[in-house]
Amino acid sequence: MKNIKDIKDIFMYRMLIIFVMILGASAVGHILKYMGFSEINIVLVFLLAILLIAWAATGYITGIVASFIATFAFNYFFAEPYYTFSVKNPSYIITIILMTITAFITSTLTSKMKHSALEAREKEAEATSLYSLNTRLTxxxxxxxxxxxxxxxxxxxxxxxxxxxxxxxxxxxxxxxxxxxxxxxxxxxxxxxxxxxxxxxxxxxxxxxxxxxxxxxxxxxxxxxxxxxxxxxxxxxxxxxxxxxxxxxxxxxx
The missing domain is CATH 3.30.450.40 (GAF domain)
Structure with a gap:
Protein backbone atom coordinates (compact mmCIF):
# COMPACT_ATOMS: atom_id res chain seq x y z
CA MET A 1 0.00 0.00 0.00
CA LYS A 2 1.51 3.33 -1.12
CA ASN A 3 0.51 6.82 -0.07
CA ILE A 4 -0.54 9.51 -2.55
CA LYS A 5 2.89 11.17 -2.59
CA ASP A 6 4.62 7.89 -3.47
CA ILE A 7 2.13 7.26 -6.28
CA LYS A 8 2.67 10.76 -7.68
CA ASP A 9 6.46 10.36 -7.52
CA ILE A 10 6.29 7.01 -9.33
CA PHE A 11 3.96 8.47 -11.98
CA MET A 12 6.22 11.47 -12.58
CA TYR A 13 9.30 9.22 -12.76
CA ARG A 14 7.71 6.95 -15.35
CA MET A 15 6.39 9.86 -17.42
CA LEU A 16 9.87 11.41 -17.37
CA ILE A 17 11.38 8.18 -18.64
CA ILE A 18 8.79 7.99 -21.45
CA PHE A 19 9.35 11.64 -22.41
CA VAL A 20 13.15 11.39 -22.47
CA MET A 21 13.21 8.08 -24.38
CA ILE A 22 10.64 9.11 -27.01
CA LEU A 23 12.32 12.51 -27.43
CA GLY A 24 15.66 10.74 -27.89
CA ALA A 25 14.17 8.30 -30.40
CA SER A 26 12.65 11.22 -32.34
CA ALA A 27 16.02 13.00 -32.43
CA VAL A 28 17.80 9.88 -33.65
CA GLY A 29 15.01 9.35 -36.18
CA HIS A 30 15.55 12.83 -37.63
CA ILE A 31 19.26 12.14 -37.93
CA LEU A 32 18.60 8.88 -39.75
CA LYS A 33 16.06 10.58 -41.99
CA TYR A 34 18.60 13.32 -42.83
CA MET A 35 21.16 10.62 -43.65
CA GLY A 36 18.75 8.98 -46.04
CA PHE A 37 17.76 5.88 -44.07
CA SER A 38 14.32 4.38 -44.64
CA GLU A 39 11.38 4.61 -42.26
CA ILE A 40 11.84 0.99 -41.16
CA ASN A 41 15.13 1.96 -39.47
CA ILE A 42 13.35 4.76 -37.64
CA VAL A 43 10.66 2.32 -36.54
CA LEU A 44 13.36 0.08 -35.08
CA VAL A 45 14.74 3.05 -33.11
CA PHE A 46 11.30 3.66 -31.58
CA LEU A 47 10.92 -0.03 -30.75
CA LEU A 48 14.31 0.08 -29.00
CA ALA A 49 13.13 3.11 -27.01
CA ILE A 50 9.98 1.23 -25.93
CA LEU A 51 12.09 -1.75 -24.92
CA LEU A 52 14.30 0.48 -22.76
CA ILE A 53 11.26 2.20 -21.22
CA ALA A 54 9.66 -1.13 -20.31
CA TRP A 55 12.92 -2.27 -18.75
CA ALA A 56 13.61 0.96 -16.82
CA ALA A 57 10.06 1.45 -15.48
CA THR A 58 8.38 -1.54 -13.85
CA GLY A 59 4.77 -2.10 -14.85
CA TYR A 60 2.80 -3.22 -17.88
CA ILE A 61 0.86 0.04 -18.13
CA THR A 62 4.02 2.09 -18.58
CA GLY A 63 5.10 0.01 -21.56
CA ILE A 64 1.64 0.12 -23.11
CA VAL A 65 1.41 3.92 -22.72
CA ALA A 66 4.91 4.25 -24.18
CA SER A 67 3.96 2.13 -27.20
CA PHE A 68 1.01 4.38 -28.05
CA ILE A 69 2.99 7.59 -27.50
CA ALA A 70 5.82 6.25 -29.67
CA THR A 71 3.34 5.40 -32.43
CA PHE A 72 1.84 8.90 -32.36
CA ALA A 73 5.33 10.44 -32.32
CA PHE A 74 6.39 8.40 -35.36
CA ASN A 75 3.18 9.35 -37.16
CA TYR A 76 3.62 13.04 -36.33
CA PHE A 77 7.30 13.39 -37.25
CA PHE A 78 7.99 10.76 -39.89
CA ALA A 79 4.76 9.89 -41.74
CA GLU A 80 3.57 12.15 -44.55
CA PRO A 81 2.04 14.67 -44.23
CA TYR A 82 4.60 15.65 -41.60
CA TYR A 83 3.67 17.32 -38.30
CA THR A 84 0.08 16.13 -38.42
CA PHE A 85 -1.66 13.02 -37.17
CA SER A 86 -3.30 12.30 -40.52
CA VAL A 87 -1.91 9.63 -42.87
CA LYS A 88 -2.30 9.74 -46.66
CA ASN A 89 -0.05 6.89 -47.76
CA PRO A 90 -1.72 3.48 -47.13
CA SER A 91 1.69 1.88 -46.58
CA TYR A 92 2.22 4.17 -43.58
CA ILE A 93 -1.04 2.96 -42.07
CA ILE A 94 0.20 -0.64 -42.23
CA THR A 95 3.55 0.44 -40.79
CA ILE A 96 1.89 2.28 -37.90
CA ILE A 97 -0.46 -0.63 -37.13
CA LEU A 98 2.40 -3.13 -37.15
CA MET A 99 4.52 -0.79 -35.05
CA THR A 100 1.74 -0.46 -32.46
CA ILE A 101 1.22 -4.22 -32.24
CA THR A 102 4.96 -4.95 -32.07
CA ALA A 103 5.53 -2.24 -29.49
CA PHE A 104 2.65 -3.53 -27.37
CA ILE A 105 3.93 -7.13 -27.44
CA THR A 106 7.53 -6.06 -26.83
CA SER A 107 6.70 -3.85 -23.86
CA THR A 108 4.43 -6.50 -22.32
CA LEU A 109 7.00 -9.29 -22.64
CA THR A 110 9.80 -7.07 -21.33
CA SER A 111 7.73 -5.97 -18.32
CA LYS A 112 6.81 -9.59 -17.60
CA MET A 113 10.46 -10.69 -17.79
CA LYS A 114 11.53 -7.91 -15.47
CA HIS A 115 8.73 -8.70 -13.02
CA SER A 116 9.72 -12.38 -12.99
CA ALA A 117 13.36 -11.50 -12.41
CA LEU A 118 12.38 -9.17 -9.57
CA GLU A 119 10.24 -11.87 -7.95
CA ALA A 120 13.12 -14.35 -8.22
CA ARG A 121 15.50 -11.92 -6.50
CA GLU A 122 12.95 -11.26 -3.75
CA LYS A 123 12.45 -14.99 -3.15
CA GLU A 124 16.19 -15.51 -3.00
CA ALA A 125 16.56 -12.64 -0.52
CA GLU A 126 13.76 -14.08 1.62
CA ALA A 127 15.33 -17.53 1.65
CA THR A 128 18.70 -16.03 2.61
CA SER A 129 17.11 -14.01 5.43
CA LEU A 130 15.32 -17.06 6.83
CA TYR A 131 18.44 -19.23 6.63
CA SER A 132 20.51 -16.55 8.37
CA LEU A 133 17.86 -16.11 11.07
CA ASN A 134 17.60 -19.84 11.79
CA THR A 135 21.38 -20.23 11.88
CA ARG A 136 21.82 -17.34 14.32
CA LEU A 137 18.94 -18.50 16.53
CA THR A 138 20.48 -21.98 16.75
Missing amino acids: GASDINDMAHISASAVSLSFDCEAQCLCFYKSNKYDKIRERMENLETAFDPGEKFWDWPIYGNEEPLGVIRIPAEKAVLMSEDQKSLLQVMIESIALAMDRWQASQKQMEADAEIV
Whole structure:
Protein backbone atom coordinates (compact mmCIF):
# COMPACT_ATOMS: atom_id res chain seq x y z
CA MET A 1 0.00 0.00 0.00
CA LYS A 2 1.51 3.33 -1.12
CA ASN A 3 0.51 6.82 -0.07
CA ILE A 4 -0.54 9.51 -2.55
CA LYS A 5 2.89 11.17 -2.59
CA ASP A 6 4.62 7.89 -3.47
CA ILE A 7 2.13 7.26 -6.28
CA LYS A 8 2.67 10.76 -7.68
CA ASP A 9 6.46 10.36 -7.52
CA ILE A 10 6.29 7.01 -9.33
CA PHE A 11 3.96 8.47 -11.98
CA MET A 12 6.22 11.47 -12.58
CA TYR A 13 9.30 9.22 -12.76
CA ARG A 14 7.71 6.95 -15.35
CA MET A 15 6.39 9.86 -17.42
CA LEU A 16 9.87 11.41 -17.37
CA ILE A 17 11.38 8.18 -18.64
CA ILE A 18 8.79 7.99 -21.45
CA PHE A 19 9.35 11.64 -22.41
CA VAL A 20 13.15 11.39 -22.47
CA MET A 21 13.21 8.08 -24.38
CA ILE A 22 10.64 9.11 -27.01
CA LEU A 23 12.32 12.51 -27.43
CA GLY A 24 15.66 10.74 -27.89
CA ALA A 25 14.17 8.30 -30.40
CA SER A 26 12.65 11.22 -32.34
CA ALA A 27 16.02 13.00 -32.43
CA VAL A 28 17.80 9.88 -33.65
CA GLY A 29 15.01 9.35 -36.18
CA HIS A 30 15.55 12.83 -37.63
CA ILE A 31 19.26 12.14 -37.93
CA LEU A 32 18.60 8.88 -39.75
CA LYS A 33 16.06 10.58 -41.99
CA TYR A 34 18.60 13.32 -42.83
CA MET A 35 21.16 10.62 -43.65
CA GLY A 36 18.75 8.98 -46.04
CA PHE A 37 17.76 5.88 -44.07
CA SER A 38 14.32 4.38 -44.64
CA GLU A 39 11.38 4.61 -42.26
CA ILE A 40 11.84 0.99 -41.16
CA ASN A 41 15.13 1.96 -39.47
CA ILE A 42 13.35 4.76 -37.64
CA VAL A 43 10.66 2.32 -36.54
CA LEU A 44 13.36 0.08 -35.08
CA VAL A 45 14.74 3.05 -33.11
CA PHE A 46 11.30 3.66 -31.58
CA LEU A 47 10.92 -0.03 -30.75
CA LEU A 48 14.31 0.08 -29.00
CA ALA A 49 13.13 3.11 -27.01
CA ILE A 50 9.98 1.23 -25.93
CA LEU A 51 12.09 -1.75 -24.92
CA LEU A 52 14.30 0.48 -22.76
CA ILE A 53 11.26 2.20 -21.22
CA ALA A 54 9.66 -1.13 -20.31
CA TRP A 55 12.92 -2.27 -18.75
CA ALA A 56 13.61 0.96 -16.82
CA ALA A 57 10.06 1.45 -15.48
CA THR A 58 8.38 -1.54 -13.85
CA GLY A 59 4.77 -2.10 -14.85
CA TYR A 60 2.80 -3.22 -17.88
CA ILE A 61 0.86 0.04 -18.13
CA THR A 62 4.02 2.09 -18.58
CA GLY A 63 5.10 0.01 -21.56
CA ILE A 64 1.64 0.12 -23.11
CA VAL A 65 1.41 3.92 -22.72
CA ALA A 66 4.91 4.25 -24.18
CA SER A 67 3.96 2.13 -27.20
CA PHE A 68 1.01 4.38 -28.05
CA ILE A 69 2.99 7.59 -27.50
CA ALA A 70 5.82 6.25 -29.67
CA THR A 71 3.34 5.40 -32.43
CA PHE A 72 1.84 8.90 -32.36
CA ALA A 73 5.33 10.44 -32.32
CA PHE A 74 6.39 8.40 -35.36
CA ASN A 75 3.18 9.35 -37.16
CA TYR A 76 3.62 13.04 -36.33
CA PHE A 77 7.30 13.39 -37.25
CA PHE A 78 7.99 10.76 -39.89
CA ALA A 79 4.76 9.89 -41.74
CA GLU A 80 3.57 12.15 -44.55
CA PRO A 81 2.04 14.67 -44.23
CA TYR A 82 4.60 15.65 -41.60
CA TYR A 83 3.67 17.32 -38.30
CA THR A 84 0.08 16.13 -38.42
CA PHE A 85 -1.66 13.02 -37.17
CA SER A 86 -3.30 12.30 -40.52
CA VAL A 87 -1.91 9.63 -42.87
CA LYS A 88 -2.30 9.74 -46.66
CA ASN A 89 -0.05 6.89 -47.76
CA PRO A 90 -1.72 3.48 -47.13
CA SER A 91 1.69 1.88 -46.58
CA TYR A 92 2.22 4.17 -43.58
CA ILE A 93 -1.04 2.96 -42.07
CA ILE A 94 0.20 -0.64 -42.23
CA THR A 95 3.55 0.44 -40.79
CA ILE A 96 1.89 2.28 -37.90
CA ILE A 97 -0.46 -0.63 -37.13
CA LEU A 98 2.40 -3.13 -37.15
CA MET A 99 4.52 -0.79 -35.05
CA THR A 100 1.74 -0.46 -32.46
CA ILE A 101 1.22 -4.22 -32.24
CA THR A 102 4.96 -4.95 -32.07
CA ALA A 103 5.53 -2.24 -29.49
CA PHE A 104 2.65 -3.53 -27.37
CA ILE A 105 3.93 -7.13 -27.44
CA THR A 106 7.53 -6.06 -26.83
CA SER A 107 6.70 -3.85 -23.86
CA THR A 108 4.43 -6.50 -22.32
CA LEU A 109 7.00 -9.29 -22.64
CA THR A 110 9.80 -7.07 -21.33
CA SER A 111 7.73 -5.97 -18.32
CA LYS A 112 6.81 -9.59 -17.60
CA MET A 113 10.46 -10.69 -17.79
CA LYS A 114 11.53 -7.91 -15.47
CA HIS A 115 8.73 -8.70 -13.02
CA SER A 116 9.72 -12.38 -12.99
CA ALA A 117 13.36 -11.50 -12.41
CA LEU A 118 12.38 -9.17 -9.57
CA GLU A 119 10.24 -11.87 -7.95
CA ALA A 120 13.12 -14.35 -8.22
CA ARG A 121 15.50 -11.92 -6.50
CA GLU A 122 12.95 -11.26 -3.75
CA LYS A 123 12.45 -14.99 -3.15
CA GLU A 124 16.19 -15.51 -3.00
CA ALA A 125 16.56 -12.64 -0.52
CA GLU A 126 13.76 -14.08 1.62
CA ALA A 127 15.33 -17.53 1.65
CA THR A 128 18.70 -16.03 2.61
CA SER A 129 17.11 -14.01 5.43
CA LEU A 130 15.32 -17.06 6.83
CA TYR A 131 18.44 -19.23 6.63
CA SER A 132 20.51 -16.55 8.37
CA LEU A 133 17.86 -16.11 11.07
CA ASN A 134 17.60 -19.84 11.79
CA THR A 135 21.38 -20.23 11.88
CA ARG A 136 21.82 -17.34 14.32
CA LEU A 137 18.94 -18.50 16.53
CA THR A 138 20.48 -21.98 16.75
CA GLY A 139 23.69 -20.47 18.08
CA ALA A 140 21.99 -18.08 20.56
CA SER A 141 23.15 -18.33 24.16
CA ASP A 142 19.87 -17.42 25.88
CA ILE A 143 16.41 -15.92 25.37
CA ASN A 144 17.72 -12.34 25.44
CA ASP A 145 20.21 -13.18 22.71
CA MET A 146 17.35 -14.64 20.66
CA ALA A 147 15.34 -11.46 21.14
CA HIS A 148 18.26 -9.35 19.93
CA ILE A 149 18.85 -11.62 16.92
CA SER A 150 15.13 -11.60 16.04
CA ALA A 151 14.79 -7.83 16.26
CA SER A 152 17.93 -7.38 14.16
CA ALA A 153 16.75 -9.81 11.46
CA VAL A 154 13.27 -8.27 11.22
CA SER A 155 14.70 -4.75 11.15
CA LEU A 156 17.04 -5.69 8.30
CA SER A 157 14.36 -7.50 6.29
CA PHE A 158 11.77 -4.72 6.52
CA ASP A 159 14.02 -1.65 6.82
CA CYS A 160 12.71 -0.48 10.17
CA GLU A 161 13.53 -0.34 13.88
CA ALA A 162 11.78 -3.51 15.01
CA GLN A 163 11.69 -4.79 18.59
CA CYS A 164 11.31 -8.24 20.10
CA LEU A 165 9.73 -8.35 23.57
CA CYS A 166 10.06 -11.62 25.50
CA PHE A 167 7.64 -12.67 28.23
CA TYR A 168 9.90 -15.33 29.79
CA LYS A 169 10.15 -14.64 33.55
CA SER A 170 9.24 -10.98 33.05
CA ASN A 171 6.32 -9.11 34.63
CA LYS A 172 6.78 -5.79 32.85
CA TYR A 173 4.96 -7.04 29.73
CA ASP A 174 1.95 -8.53 31.52
CA LYS A 175 -0.53 -6.20 29.80
CA ILE A 176 0.89 -7.03 26.40
CA ARG A 177 0.85 -10.74 27.24
CA GLU A 178 -2.80 -10.53 28.23
CA ARG A 179 -3.62 -8.71 25.01
CA MET A 180 -1.83 -11.38 22.97
CA GLU A 181 -3.69 -14.17 24.81
CA ASN A 182 -7.02 -12.62 23.83
CA LEU A 183 -5.97 -11.56 20.34
CA GLU A 184 -8.28 -12.82 17.61
CA THR A 185 -6.35 -11.43 14.63
CA ALA A 186 -2.89 -12.10 13.16
CA PHE A 187 -1.51 -8.88 14.63
CA ASP A 188 -2.50 -6.06 16.94
CA PRO A 189 -2.36 -2.61 15.26
CA GLY A 190 -1.61 0.28 17.59
CA GLU A 191 -0.98 3.99 17.21
CA LYS A 192 2.80 3.73 17.55
CA PHE A 193 3.48 0.03 16.97
CA TRP A 194 1.90 -3.03 15.42
CA ASP A 195 2.46 -6.17 17.48
CA TRP A 196 2.77 -9.66 16.00
CA PRO A 197 2.50 -12.37 18.68
CA ILE A 198 5.11 -15.09 19.05
CA TYR A 199 3.09 -18.12 20.09
CA GLY A 200 4.70 -21.16 21.68
CA ASN A 201 3.15 -24.58 22.13
CA GLU A 202 1.58 -23.61 25.45
CA GLU A 203 1.57 -19.83 25.75
CA PRO A 204 2.57 -16.53 24.11
CA LEU A 205 6.35 -16.16 24.27
CA GLY A 206 6.59 -12.54 23.18
CA VAL A 207 5.84 -10.10 20.38
CA ILE A 208 7.56 -8.67 17.34
CA ARG A 209 6.91 -4.95 17.36
CA ILE A 210 7.11 -2.87 14.16
CA PRO A 211 6.62 0.92 13.97
CA ALA A 212 3.09 1.76 12.80
CA GLU A 213 4.24 4.06 9.98
CA LYS A 214 6.17 1.15 8.49
CA ALA A 215 3.68 -1.60 9.28
CA VAL A 216 0.79 0.17 7.55
CA LEU A 217 2.76 0.10 4.27
CA MET A 218 3.60 -3.60 4.41
CA SER A 219 2.28 -5.73 1.55
CA GLU A 220 0.59 -9.09 2.04
CA ASP A 221 3.77 -10.81 0.84
CA GLN A 222 5.80 -8.96 3.47
CA LYS A 223 3.33 -9.90 6.18
CA SER A 224 3.55 -13.53 5.08
CA LEU A 225 7.34 -13.41 5.24
CA LEU A 226 7.18 -11.86 8.70
CA GLN A 227 4.85 -14.63 9.83
CA VAL A 228 7.30 -17.29 8.62
CA MET A 229 10.12 -15.53 10.47
CA ILE A 230 8.01 -15.41 13.62
CA GLU A 231 7.32 -19.14 13.36
CA SER A 232 11.07 -19.77 13.26
CA ILE A 233 11.58 -17.47 16.25
CA ALA A 234 8.78 -19.18 18.17
CA LEU A 235 10.22 -22.62 17.50
CA ALA A 236 13.67 -21.59 18.73
CA MET A 237 12.31 -19.83 21.82
CA ASP A 238 9.95 -22.69 22.64
CA ARG A 239 12.79 -25.19 22.37
CA TRP A 240 15.07 -23.10 24.58
CA GLN A 241 12.34 -22.46 27.15
CA ALA A 242 11.50 -26.18 27.31
CA SER A 243 15.16 -27.03 27.89
CA GLN A 244 15.36 -24.46 30.68
CA LYS A 245 12.30 -25.92 32.39
CA GLN A 246 13.78 -29.40 32.09
CA MET A 247 17.05 -28.23 33.61
CA GLU A 248 15.19 -26.61 36.50
CA ALA A 249 13.16 -29.78 37.06
CA ASP A 250 16.31 -31.90 37.06
CA ALA A 251 17.95 -29.51 39.54
CA GLU A 252 14.98 -29.81 41.91
CA ILE A 253 15.20 -33.61 41.83
CA VAL A 254 18.89 -33.53 42.70
